[in-house]
Amino acid sequence: MGKIVGLTGDETAAEVMRQINPDVVAAYPITPQTEIVQNFSQFVANGVVSTEMVRVESEHSAMSACIGAAASGARAMTATSANGLALMWEICYIAASYRLPIVMPLVNRALSGPINIHCDHSDSMGARDSGWIQLYSENCQEIYDNLIQAIRIAEDKEVLLPVMVTLDGFIISHAMERVEILEDEKVTEFIGEYKNPYSLLNVDNPVTWGPLDLYDYYFEHKRQQIEAMEKTGEVIQRVGKEFKEISGRSYELMENYRLEGADLVIVAAGSTAGTVKAVVNQLREEGVKAGLLKIRAFRPFPAREVSQALKNAKAVAILDRSVSFGAQGGPIFLEIRSALFEEAKRVPVVNYIYGLGGRDIGIDEIKAVYRNLERIAQTKKIEKLVGYLGLRE
Amino acid sequence: MKEKGWKEIPLGGLILEAGNAEKYATGGWRTYRPVRDEKKCNDCLLCWVYCPDSSIIVEEAKIKGFDYEHCKGCGICSAQCPKDAIEMVEETKFVLQEKGE
Numbered sequence: 001m002g003k004i005v006g007l008t009g010d011e012t013a014a015e016v017m018r019q020i021n022p023d024v025v026a027a028y029p030i031t032p033q034t035e036i037v038q039n040f041s042q043f044v045a046n047g048v049v050s051t052e053m054v055r056v057e058s059e060h061s062a063m064s065a066c067i068g069a070a071a072s073g074a075r076a077m078t079a080t081s082a083n084g085l086a087l088m089w090e091i092c093y094i095a096a097s098y099r100l101p102i103v104m105p106l107v108n109r110a111l112s113g114p115i116n117i118h119c120d121h122s123d124s125m126g127a128r129d130s131g132w133i134q135l136y137s138e139n140c141q142e143i144y145d146n147l148i149q150a151i152r153i154a155e156d157k158e159v160l161l162p163v164m165v166t167l168d169g170f171i172i173s174h175a176m177e178r179v180e181i182l183e184d185e186k187v188t189e190f191i192g193e194y195k196n197p198y199s200l201l202n203v204d205n206p207v208t209w210g211p212l213d214l215y216d217y218y219f220e221h222k223r224q225q226i227e228a229m230e231k232t233g234e235v236i237q238r239v240g241k242e243f244k245e246i247s248g249r250s251y252e253l254m255e256n257y258r259l260e261g262a263d264l265v266i267v268a269a270g271s272t273a274g275t276v277k278a279v280v281n282q283l284r285e286e287g288v289k290a291g292l293l294k295i296r297a298f299r300p301f302p303a304r305e306v307s308q309a310l311k312n313a314k315a316v317a318i319l320d321r322s323v324s325f326g327a328q329g330g331p332i333f334l335e336i337r338s339a340l341f342e343e344a345k346r347v348p349v350v351n352y353i354y355g356l357g358g359r360d361i362g363i364d365e366i367k368a369v370y371r372n373l374e375r376i377a378q379t380k381k382i383e384k385l386v387g388y389l390g391l392r393e
Numbered sequence: 394m395k396e397k398g399w400k401e402i403p404l405g406g407l408i409l410e411a412g413n414a415e416k417y418a419t420g421g422w423r424t425y426r427p428v429r430d431e432k433k434c435n436d437c438l439l440c441w442v443y444c445p446d447s448s449i450i451v452e453e454a455k456i457k458g459f460d461y462e463h464c465k466g467c468g469i470c471s472a473q474c475p476k477d478a479i480e481m482v483e484e485t486k487f488v489l490q491e492k493g494e
Contacts, residue, residue, distance in 0.1 A: 099405035160404060198407055208408035220399035221406050227399075 002182040009172035012140045012179050013079065013105040013165075014039030016147045018049055019187040020103075023074035023194075026054035026065035030084040031117045032169040033107040037079060059084040063091035063102075070100035071209050073199035075151070077102065081169060082109035082123040089127070095162045096131025096225065098209065101154030101194070102162040105147060108270065108321075109169040110357040118358020119169040121270065121321040124298075125331045131225050133163040133232055134299040136269040140177040143167045145249055146296075148182075151191045152239045158231045168271040170358065186246050229300045236297055253302035255294040256309055258284060262291025263314040264373040267306075267336060269295035272319060272354070272361055279366045290370055295332060303339035310336070311343045314377035317369045319389070321355045329353075329386045348376050354389035365389050415463070419446070423466030425481035427459055433478035440470035440479060 007015060013036045017025070025044075027037045044053040052074075056062045062078045069076040080088065085106060095102050106124055110116040124134060135150060137143045143165065150163040167173055182190075198207045213221060233253060240251035255273070258280050259265065266276050273294040283290040293309055310316055318337075320330020327334060333351035340347050352369060355361050369389065376382055403409055436456055441449040448464035450457040471479040 097405060198403075198409065206411045208411075208413075209405075211406060211408055213406045216396055217402065217406070220397070220402055221404075223399040224402075224404055 002180055002186070004178060004180050006176050007140055007179045008035065008174050008176050009137075009140050009143055009167045010035035010107065010174065011039055011176075012143045013147060013167070014043070015179075015181065016144050016187075017077060017105075018043045019182075019184050020075070020077070020147070020151060020191060021049045021188075022051050022077040024052045024054065024066065024069035024076040025078065026056050026062045026069070026076070027078045027080070028056055028059050028062050028084060030059070030081045032109055032119075032173045033079050033081040033084065033105070035173070036105060036107070059088040060091055063088040063095060066102045067091065067095050067098060067100055068200070070095075070102050071098065071196070071200045073194070073196040073201065075155075075194040076100075077104065079105040079107070081107040082111050082117075085123045085127060086111060089130070092127060092130045092132060092162075094210075097221065099160040099225075099228070100162060101151075101160055103147065103150045103154055104162065104164045105143065106164045106166045107169045107173045108166050116357040117169070119171050119271075119321070120356045120358065121166070122323065122356075124164060124166050125320075125322040125324070127164070128299055128331060131161065131229075132299060133159075133161050133229075133236075133297070135163065135165045135236075135297055136295055137165060137167045137172070138271060138273045138294065139172060140167075140175075140179045141249070143172070144179055144181065145243065145247065145251065148187055148190060149236075149239045149243050149251065151194075152242075153232065153235055155192075155194050156235045156239070159228055159235050161225070161228050161232065166270065171271045180247070180249075182247060190243070190246055232300045233297070233302055251296065253297045253305055254309070255292075255296060257292040257294060259291040259293060259309055261289055263289040263377055264370055265291045265293055265310060265313040265316045266319060266366065266369060266373075267293045267295065267310075267316065267332060268319040269298065269332060270321065272321070272366075275361065275363060276319075276366055279363055279370065282363075283367075283370060288370065288374070298332070298335075301335050301339075303335065306336055307339040307343055310340060310347055311345065313347055315373040316347055316349045317373055318349060318351050319369070320351060320353050323353055323356065333386070348380065348382055350376065350382055350384070351386045352389045353386065359390050361390055418462045419465050420460075420462045423461075423464060423484055425466045425468060426461070426484055426487060427464065427466070427468070427470050427479045428482050429456065429458070430478045430480065433476045434474075435476060435478075437475065439473050439475065443469050443473045445469065 066076040329351035
């Protein structure tokens with residue numbers, strides 16, 4: 001049997017990286033990700049992993065080193081947050097375009113400026129078009145489970161794309177929770193071995209990585225990436241089923257929490273989903289038909305599954321922990337509103353931007369959202385399409 | 394060369410065949426064409442040493458000419474030639490000649 005331990009989110013990520021035992025980890029510290037790299041460095045120093053640890057001088061170099069390693073046939077990992085992700089931006093696109101299955105925990109933090117070290121999703125949401133798969137985690141257990149599955153998803157032959165597994169900065173990264181850890185051997189067996197068929201170091205079969213790709217083939221290579229993303233949904237589901245067999249915990253593209261017969265539905269990603277669950281339970285006891293749809297995979301976005309889950313709701317509120325300046329709402333809202341366009345019956349949908357720069361969101365705020373949904377369901381009128389939760393006027 | 398569709402090409406922009414740069418004719422980039430004066434040339438082969446595109450054709454230590462399929466017309470051969478035996482001539486001249494103008 002595995003064991004049950006108390007770990008913070010960052011410690012959980014480091015622990016699962018110990019079990020994965022990547023060939024190469026190239027990373028640079030940044031709050032609130034620092035403890036992942038710090039703890040993992042100790043594993044390297046103590047010799048409990050055989051990883052080649054590259055202490056790079058920036059995140060741009062961290063991702064570059066991971067690309068070199070992965071192209072050479074190594075299983076490579078890194079971790080970052082906010083401005084660190086911003087600095088590796090250019091290279092993130094290259095990792096995805098070269099189809100390198102790099103896995104990266106991303107500790108969600110607000111992007112500067114003004115400078116802020118606390119949680120929001122502006123970093124990962126900004127990278128949503130980079131070609132990376134994105135899995136959002138609600139708690140420490142999900143970080144553990146998502147990172148193990150991420151290795152399998154990334155390296156699947158149908159996929160071959162990098163994966164970022166997000167966790168909310170401080171709220172999860174620095175909060176200690178109960179985590180069930182699998183036996184090392186079980187993890188090793190589950191993830192298997194990474195084999196790059198076109199290793200950069202294979203002198204018997206030399207290939208060119210990263211050649212110039214102009215108007216004659218670039219478009220075709222982008223189409224291949226689109227195809228890989230389209231196939232990823234099924235792979236996430238398949239890996240989720242296989243993971244259940246070794247862990248007892250099941251994972252889908254999203255989590256439907258008390259959605260059956262739910263009239264009023266909140267959609268959320270990350271740690272806030274846990275708070276919403278508590279509110280749903282309270283409201284259900286009071287006879288209110290409340291439910292939650294928790295986003296796990298944001299890239300690829302499971303549009304069909306989401307619209308199926310929401311089409312019978314009487315009112316839906318989408319919580320976004322990031323802003324898309326000048327857009328019609330937050331990134332999750334835009335996806336879902338677009339997905340619901342295909343439904344014959346119009347479902348009223350509103351958007352709430354919340355929690356920017358780590359602004360706390362509690363039970364009272366979420367209850368207020370459900371009360372507003374109740375009003376919308378009764379009156380069939382949306383007074384405000386995009387609202388701001390917990391903002392002082 | 395017929396260009397392939399997205400299902401037919403390797404993933405990630407990889408090129409699986411070594412030494413394939415030869416298949417890419419870069420001669421069309423040329424604005425000035427190197428032309429050798431055989432009387433001045435003493436086959437010292439400095440142009441062959443300096444050419445960045447391996448476009449000086451040499452047989453048995455004698456210069457036979459230029460590979461105009463790949464020569465980009467950079468002019469390094471002309472600049473390095475100690476005998477001033479290589480002249481860079483505008484491509485338009487040859488185009489007009491071919492048209493008989």
